[in-house]
Amino acid sequence: MSKSQDKMISKYMSYLRVNLIISAYNQVPLDWKETQTNLTYCKMYFIEQGEGVVYIDNIAYYPKPGDMMFIPEGCKHGYSTISPKTYVKHWCHFNAYIGSIPISDFLNIPYIKSIKNPHKIISIFEDLTTYYNSDNPFSPLNAQATLMQLLSTYFSDICKKDISLKTQMTDTKLNLLLDFIEKNLHNKITIDELADYMNLHPNYLIRLFTSTFGLSPIEYINRLRIERAKELLTINNESIKLISELVGFSTPYYFSLVFKKQTGLSPKQYRQLIVSSYKK
Template identity: 25%
Template sequence: MKVRDSQLQVLWMARIDYLKNSGVKMHTHDFYQLQLIIDGEGIIEINGQSYPVLANHCYIFEKNIPHEFHFSKETITIDAKFSLSKDLIQLIESSNLMGACKVNNIDEFKQLFQLSSANLKNPNNLLPFQIDVGFKSALLGMLQDKITEYNSFKNQLKIPVRETDEGFPMVQYLKQNLQSKVSLEEMAAHFGFHPHYLIELFKKNLGTTPMQYLQSLRLEKAKEYLEFTSYSVSEIAELVGFTTPYFSRLCCERLGMPPTQIREQMRTVVGKDIVLEQDFIIDSQPSIY
């Protein structure tokens, strides 16, 4: 028995890296598509109008609307094709999202791609449902600033509000100082607390110590750099405040493999179709030039 979301189903997902001066010719399809630009430049044409390709922006292609894209430099994208229920179609179409839309929750889309990649390697009946719900939540979160009546739609669609650590000011401080040398004493002084009280505060709210949490933040950010950028291992280590040997050792201890292997594992799914709905078939793939 399939367990899928009734309002939105992610049919297919892929990370596609385009070479300079490559792209996809004009085409249409009978499903919705979201193209997220991780990095790159170029031009996207939607229904006769041209828009610039911008990093950390996405483009939504509605059903049966002609579109094409051309990239003037190497571009990294995450591409998702999905179906929508009538109420969400009305929401998307009324939002006037033609053109570039700034994505503030880009990490959510990256995590959904990682889940899709995990499902490709080790299929799990619950993962597609988790991806559906996560994609819907991320999509509506992205539309929040565009739609004045978002709250009424949120109540109507009964989307759960997830509690996160984003509002915890100490976490924001750590995220802003990933590259810097941060000590417990400096952090405590910044917030006017005794170091012991800061440790108690973290353990109560996050179940760990400040320095252990900082290490986890750095490792997660480093893993993202390995998967979605071309920075060298030593450059990534420096960007997150690690020495290269320590970074390599930490990856082996915490992630089970060295940084180079983590990157190589991700490369095996770049450009590969990740089909989340078994009945989904693209009758004719658009031409890539």
């Protein structure tokens, strides 16, 4: 994988959001069978025992004990038993989006992998299922964090060369555009300016950028500005007005509006929360 692709994938991962639908552990029954249908969410399996067949886009896979599977949203998917020794497996269903677009629309991810450290995967799955079944009001947060850990562990087990980008915007010029945005966050950045930089029509740039990142250029810029503002609110005592200027917002009011929309807190509330956490 090139450095350019590394950077793009890193950008995508920073915007990944997940939502757990179900997590469980069981031995599948002998009648475990489903004809291929279009999957509307992602699945992950970890096989502990047994044998069976899993279909993805008309190709048959035969995961064995110690194998993990990632089955992406949007594929044609089915499964079946093939002997009395049915699968004993940890499994979960979930959504995984970059912006508002499924992760599988951005990345080619291997469907099956022999796991180097199965005990770690089992432990993560056990935690995930515990959080899924818990009545604790904070369990959904724990489940989300654990699901991210599960995905991270799976991706880390895969050779970098086996993960690739699907998007058409993978060239060096796009990375130059991202660098341009990051270096000019403190300035006013317009769509026309970005389009001129890329030598593209503004409307085409918006469509292309959004299809790549799941965010419009302005949404992307505001995300970066808020992340930088959070850093500044944490490390210094400058006024909200000055910080809004340093990260490129036209007015403190608009800065506060965008900040609260993204974090649920005003800049002042966020700073107070950080300060109070340091005192504990």
